[in-house]
Every structure is written in C-alpha cells, then in structure tokens.
Amino acid sequence: MYIQYTMDQLCLPMNLEEDIPENHLVRVVNAAVNRLPDSIFADAYPGGGRDSYHPKMLTKVIIYAYTQRIYSSRQIAKAIRENVMFMWIAGRQRPDFRTLNRFRSERMKTVLESVFTTILQFLTEENYVKLEHYFVDGTKIEANANRYTFVWGKAVVKQKMKLQEKVQQLFATIEAAEKQEDREHGGQDLLELGETATVTSEKLEQAVKQLEMQLQEEPKNKPLKKAVSALRKDLLPRLQKYEIQQEILGERNSFSKTDNDATFMRMKEDHMRNGQLKPGYNVQIGTENQFIIGYSLHQRPTDTRCLKPHLEKVKAQLGKLPGTVIADAGYGGEENYAYLEGEQVEAIVKYGTYHIEKSKRWQQDISKIDNWQYDEKEDTWICAAGQKLFFRRESKETTESGYEIKYRHYRSTSCEGCPLKQSCTKAQGDREIRVSLSYLKYKGQVREKLRSEEGYALSVRRMTEPESVFGQVKNNRGFRRFLLRGLPKVSLEVGWLSLAHNLLKKSTIDQNRKMAVQE
Numbered sequence: 001m002y003i004q005y006t007m008d009q010l011c012l013p014m015n016l017e018e019d020i021p022e023n024h025l026v027r028v029v030n031a032a033v034n035r036l037p038d039s040i041f042a043d044a045y046p047g048g049g050r051d052s053y054h055p056k057m058l059t060k061v062i063i064y065a066y067t068q069r070i071y072s073s074r075q076i077a078k079a080i081r082e083n084v085m086f087m088w089i090a091g092r093q094r095p096d097f098r099t100l101n102r103f104r105s106e107r108m109k110t111v112l113e114s115v116f117t118t119i120l121q122f123l124t125e126e127n128y129v130k131l132e133h134y135f136v137d138g139t140k141i142e143a144n145a146n147r148y149t150f151v152w153g154k155a156v157v158k159q160k161m162k163l164q165e166k167v168q169q170l171f172a173t174i175e176a177a178e179k180q181e182d183r184e185h186g187g188q189d190l191l192e193l194g195e196t197a198t199v200t201s202e203k204l205e206q207a208v209k210q211l212e213m214q215l216q217e218e219p220k221n222k223p224l225k226k227a228v229s230a231l232r233k234d235l236l237p238r239l240q241k242y243e244i245q246q247e248i249l250g251e252r253n254s255f256s257k258t259d260n261d262a263t264f265m266r267m268k269e270d271h272m273r274n275g276q277l278k279p280g281y282n283v284q285i286g287t288e289n290q291f292i293i294g295y296s297l298h299q300r301p302t303d304t305r306c307l308k309p310h311l312e313k314v315k316a317q318l319g320k321l322p323g324t325v326i327a328d329a330g331y332g333g334e335e336n337y338a339y340l341e342g343e344q345v346e347a348i349v350k351y352g353t354y355h356i357e358k359s360k361r362w363q364q365d366i367s368k369i370d371n372w373q374y375d376e377k378e379d380t381w382i383c384a385a386g387q388k389l390f391f392r393r394e395s396k397e398t399t400e401s402g403y404e405i406k407y408r409h410y411r412s413t414s415c416e417g418c419p420l421k422q423s424c425t426k427a428q429g430d431r432e433i434r435v436s437l438s439y440l441k442y443k444g445q446v447r448e449k450l451r452s453e454e455g456y457a458l459s460v461r462r463m464t465e466p467e468s469v470f471g472q473v474k475n476n477r478g479f480r481r482f483l484l485r486g487l488p489k490v491s492l493e494v495g496w497l498s499l500a501h502n503l504l505k506k507s508t509i510d511q512n513r514k515m516a517v518q519e
Contacts (some may be wrong), residue, residue: 016084016087016088016092017088019084019088020084020085020088023507023510023511023514024085025064025067025503025504025507026064026085026088026089028503028506028507028510029060029063029064029067029089029503030060030089032119032122032503032506033056033059033060033063034056035122036056036059036115036118036119037118038056040111040114040115040118041055041056041111043110043111044107044108044110044111045107053093053095053099053103055103055107055111057089057090057091057093058095058099058100058103058104059108059115060089060090061076061080061086061089061090061095061100062076062100062103062104062496063496063499063500063503064085064086064089064500065079065086066477066496066497066499066500067477067500067503067504069477069478069479071479071483072097072483073097073098073100073101073104074097076097076100077094077095077096077097077100080093080094080095081094104492104493104496105484105489105492105493108492109488109489109492112492112495112496112499113317113495115499116295116317116495116498116499117317117318119499119502119503120291120293120318120502123291123502123506128289128291128505128506128509129288129289129291129293130288131288131293131318131322131323132288132322132323132324133288133322133323133324133326133458133461134286134287134288134293134294134314134321134322134324134325134326135286135287135288135326135327135461135462135465135466136284136285136286136307136310136325136326136327136331136466137284137285137303137327137328137462137465137466137467137470138282138283138284138285138298138303138306138330139282139283139470139474140265140266140267140268140280140281140282140283140301141280141281141283141474141479141480141481141482142267142278142279142280142480142481142482143256143259143261143262143278143279143280143281143481143482143485143490144258144259144481144482144483144484144485145256145257145258145259145262145279145485146256146257146258146279147278147279149256149257149258150254150255150256150257150264150279151245151248151249151254151255151256151257152253152254153246153249153252153253153254154253156242156245156246156249157246159238159242160239160242160243160246163235163238163239163242164198164199164239166235167199167204167231167235167239168199170227170230170231170235171207173223173227174211174223174224174227199239200239200243201236201239201240201243204231204235204236204239205236207231208228208231208232208236211224211227211228211231212228212232215228248260251400252299252300255279256279258279258485259279259485259486260486261281261299261485261486261487261490262279262280262281262299262485263279263280263281263299263300263301264277264278264279264280265277265278265279265280265282265301266278266301267280281297281298281299281482281487281490282297282298282299282300282301282302282303282306283295283296283297283298283494284296284297284298284303284306284307284310285466285469285470285498286310286314286322286325286466287465287466287469288322288465290464290465290468290469290505291501291502291505291506292469292498292501292502293314293318293322294310294311294313294314294317294318295494295495295498296309296310296313296314296491297487297490297491297494298310299487302330303327303330303331304330304331304332304333304336305400305401307327307331307336307339308335308336308339308401311325311339311343315343321343321345322345323345323346324345324346324347324348324458325340325345325346325347325348325349326348326349326458326459326461326462326465327348327349327350327462328349328350328462329349329350329351329352329354329355331349332349332350332351332352332354332446333351334403334405334436334438334439334442335399335401335403335405336349337349337439337442337446338403338438338442341442346449347442347445347446347449348446348449348450348455348458348459349446350446350450350459351442351443351446353370354446354447354450357370366383366384366385366420366423366424367423367424367425369381369433369435371384372384374440375388379391380410381410381433381435383412383420383424383431384420384424385418385419385420385424387412387413387414387415387418388412388413389410389411389412389431389432389433390410390411390412390413391408391409391410392409392410392411392432393408393409394406394407394408394409395407395409395434405436405438405439406436406437406438407434407435407436408434408435408436408437409432409433409434409435410432410433410435411430411431411432411433412430412431412432413430414430415429415430415431416430469501472501472504473497473501479497
C-alpha cells in the first residue's frame with residue numbers, strides 16, 4: 001500500500017552532486033570561480049595563524065547566496081547547514097556567519113575588483129559581451145542607517161557661526177571686566193581672539209588654558225570662573241563637534257549619524273516617484289547585453305558629477321574605455337562632453353532640453369537662442385526680429401571639480417520699439433545673452449548622433465539595458481537596502497551584487513540556448 005519508508009537505513013548515492021541538475025545555476029557559479037587563479041587571493045591572506053577556509057569556497061558560497069536573495073551572513077550560514085546546493089558548493093564545510101561576514105567585508109576589499117574583472121574577461125572571451133557599447137545609469141539604494149538621525153550642512157554652518165559670536169562676546173566681556181589684568185598673562189592674545197572673524201577649536205583651547213592659568217592666580221574671580229566653566233564644558237566641546245561634522249560633510253550637504261558616509265537623498269518609493277529623504281548611496285553601473293561591465297558607488301544624489309569618476313574607475317579596471325558611451329539626459333553637460341571627447345569616446349548622451357526642443361512650443365519660442373542664427377565670421381547673434389547682438393565681454397565659471405566653462409556675453413544695440421520684445425525678454429533694457437560656444441557645439445554633435453539611425457537605436461536600447469538590471473536587483477531579488485555600513489564596505493556589497501547578477505545572467509542565456517537547440 002505504501003512505499004517503504006525508514007530513516008534508519010543508509011541511502012545511496014552519498015555524493016551530493018548526484019542530486020544537482022546538470023544545468024543548475026550553482027554549477028555555473030562553481031565553474032566560473034574555479035577558473036580564477038589562486039594567486040588572485042594572495043593579498044587577502046598574508047599568512048600566519050591557523051589554516052583558513054579556502055577563499056574560492058567562500059567566494060562561491062557568497063555569490064550563490066546573492067543569486068538566491070540571501071544577503072544576511074547568518075542566513076547564508078544557515079543555508080550551508082540546511083540547503084543541498086550550499087552543502088555541495090561548500091564541500092560540506094560549515095563556516096560560521098562571522099567568517100562569512102569578515103570575508104566579504106574585510107578580506108576581499110583589495111581583491112573583489114580583480115575577481116570581478118577576471119570573470120568579466122571570461123565573459124568577453126566567450127562573446128557574452130564585446131565592450132563596444134557602454135550603457136550608463138544610476139540608482140539610489142538606501143543605506144543601513146537610521147532615517148531620522150541626520151546632520152545638515154547648512155545647520156552646522158549656522159550653529160557654528162552663532163557659537164563663534166557667543167565666544168567672541170564672552171571674551172569681550174572678560175576684557176571689559178578685567179581692566180586690571182596683567183598684560184604679561186596674554187591679555188593681548190585674548191583681545192585678538194575676540195576680534196578674529198573665525199574662532200577655531202585650537203585657538204579656543206589655547207585661550208581657555210590661558211584663562212585657567214589666570215584663574216589659578218585669581219581663584220575668587222567669579223566672572224572669570226563662570227566664563228572658564230562655560231568655555232570648557234559647553235562652548236569648546238560644541239565647537240569641536242561642529243568642526244568634526246564639517247570634516248565629515250566635505251562637499252556634501254548632509255550625512256547620517258549612523259553611517260557617516262551615507263548622504264540623504266530622495267528615494268523613488270513608487271511608480272509615481274513619491275518618496276522621502278533617506279540616507280543612501282548613488283550606485284552607478286555600466287552594462288552591455290544586460291551584463292554589468294563596471295560599477296561604482298557615490299555620495300552625490302545627482303548623476304552629472306558621477307560620470308567622470310565612474311568612467312575613471314572603469315578605465316583603471318579594464319585598461320581602456322568602451323568605444324561608445326550611452327546615457328540619459330541626467331549626464332548631459334559640457335564638462336562630461338569635454339571629458340568623453342578627450343578620452344576619444346563617442347558620446348551618445350542626451351542633454352536636458354533634447355526632448356523639449358522637439359515640441360512645437362519650443363520651436364515657436366523666439367526667446368530661445370536655439371531658434372536664432374549665429375554668424376561665426378562676425379561673431380554675432382541674430383534674433384527673431386532681425387536685430388544683431390554683438391559680443392561685449394567674456395566670463396569664466398569654474399565647477400566644483402575644477403572644470404572651467406567659458407561664457408561669451410552678447411547684447412543688442414537697441415531693443416526699444418521692437419514689437420517682439422515682450423515675447424523675447426522681460427528685461428527693461430536691451431536683450432543680453434550668455435553663451436558657451438563649446439556647449440552649443442557639443443549639443444549640435446549629440447543632436448546629430450541621436451537623430452541618426454544607429455544613435456536612435458542605441459538610445460532606445462539604453463532603456464532596456466541598465467534599467468532592466470536595476471529591476472532585477474531591486475525588485476526580483478529584493479535588494480533595496482544595504483546591509484553593511486561605510487563607503488568601502490558598501491562598495492564591496494555592490495561588487496558582490498554585480499558578480500551574482502552576471503553569473504545569473506550567463507546561466508539564463510545558457511539555458512535559453514540549450515532549449516533553442518532542443519527545439
């Protein structure tokens with residue numbers, strides 16, 4: 001009636017490999033990591049102490065765990081004990097969660113990028129990718145940090161200025177009260193501190209020490225004693241705290257107290273782009289055939305300033321840049337166009353007004369200089385009314401990264417009585433424009449490429465390249481919040497995600513090819 005069932009009898013086969021299908025993903029991960037040379041892990045293991053778990057085994061386990069939506073080190077350790085696939089790939093060894101976490105977040109910090117590059121070379125050799133087209137995009141992922149413990153740069157500057165004013169007022173009061181102060185005790189230094197525009201913690205510390213020495217000679221001086229107590233217990237620690245916060249901020253406008261490297265960014269919570277400010281990181285990736293070719297992590301919420309450092313990292317990893325870079329309007333800017341031109345990379349990168357320029361409203365707007373004519377020989381602009389705008393002066397603007405933008409200013413000789421003035425400008429005087437001729441040149445080149453058949457095809461393809469990868473990572477594999485803290489460790493986490501995605505993609509393509517052959 002029933003099939004014989006017993007738990008007390010030894011069952012064959014005992015080899016776990018017999019229970020794993022031939023085309024299973026775990027075999028793809030195993031084969032890819034086995035191709036890595038052992039020397040690649042040499043920097044992670046300086047030697048000494050007891051023998052360690054083999055780095056290839058730990059690498060396989062973590063990559064396979066990330067493909068299975070398992071990101072917690074405790075959950076990975078549990079899977080090694082309970083899941084047949086994990087048991088097989090771990091060789092029945094059982095590293096605990098501390099070993100796994102230490103390996104992925106500390107030991108691999110100088111090795112993971114080399115592992116990623118080597119596996120990418122394998123994919124290139126097998127023609128999964130060709131490194132010809134590089135589709136760039138970014139997404140924001142929430143940091144492992146408290147959403148409500150934040151520090152804002154403007155608030156720090158404001159509070160620090162108030163504190164400095166309070167310190168200066170306090171020292172001015174001391175100077176007024178201590179008319180009989182012995183000048184040999186540094187009275188002039190105190191006066192200089194009170195007159196200084198900015199008070200640093202080092203200067204304040206020296207001044208407090210001088211006041212404490214003076215207080216030892218005048219122990220009954222209650223105003224001085226009160227001032228020293230306020231400086232030592234309140235004002236000086238607060239000033240030191242503000243300076244530390246400004247150092248952590250750097251060029252950012254905010255940071256999280258839980259993860260100081262995380263910046264508050266507006267996250268897209270749903271398809272309507274509703275969201276709120278949360279601590280997070282800007283993850284930049286470049287893809288080809290939906291394989292991740294390069295990745296980088298940034299603390300800036302906008303994509304424009306991320307393109308150059310991202311491509312610099314890709315160039316350092318691959319030794320060269322792909323021939324063509326395709327990106328959306330978030331990366332369009334003169335600085336990025338100039339960088340790509342200098343690297344001899346073809347840029348198919350939209351600028352901010354590319355789609356708006358196609359509208360009828362834009363084309364009929366006579367205030368836009370894109371609808372005017374430029375006479376290169378005379379260096380003049382001709383407006384919709386036929387008036388010429390002559391060159392007046394040149395100005396320069398330097399970006400935060402040090403790139404210099406040159407602007408040329410043009411002004412009309414007379415707009416008085418022009419019937420189109422109200423539609424052209426709101427200025428009371430003559431119309432004046434500021435133009436970057438370099439940016440106009442780059443826009444013209446990009447516009448021509450995007451309107452070509454190849455350029456249009458690549459711009460359309462971009463919508464299904466990195467966007468699909470982000471959809472796989474965030475929705476299908478449920479990775480919406482980092483587990484580690486700090487820029488170096490979070491960057492490693494992105495590397496593990498990228499490795500897992502590439503091998504998962506390879507496995508899917510291989511299975512589709514075999515199914516097509518069988519049909």
